[in-house]
Amino acid sequence: MPIYEYRCESCSEKFEILTRFAERDRAQVCPACESTRTRVLVSSFALAGGAESSVSDFTSEAGGGGGCCGGACGSSGSSAN
Numbered sequence: 455m456p457i458y459e460y461r462c463e464s465c466s467e468k469f470e471i472l473t474r475f476a477e478r479d480r481a482q483v484c485p486a487c488e489s490t491r492t493r494v495l496v497s498s499f500a501l502a503g504g505a506e507s508s509v510s511d512f513t514s515e516a517g518g519g520g521g522c523c524g525g526a527c528g529s530s531g532s533s534a535n
């Protein structure tokens with residue numbers, strides 16, 4: 455299970471909770487003040503997703519250049535097929 459980081463809006467406490475993805479958006483109880491006014495913080499996974507466009511752009515550019523080098527060859531081949 456992934457670890458999500460939450461921030462308490464009552465006392466600004468930050469804490470991490472190991473939970474299922476389905477329960478990520480559920481309000482967790484703050485361990486410091488026991489408030490449920492908590493929000494899940496943007497995880498590194500979400501940040502990676504935001505940079506996905508630039509990553510795919512780079513991949514297609516490498517494939518168009520005909521650079522058959524390592525893993526790029528396999529991924530471009532499967533998508534072209």
Ligand SMILES: [Zn+2]
Pocket residue numbers: 462463464465466467484485486487488489
């Ligand atoms: Zn709190």
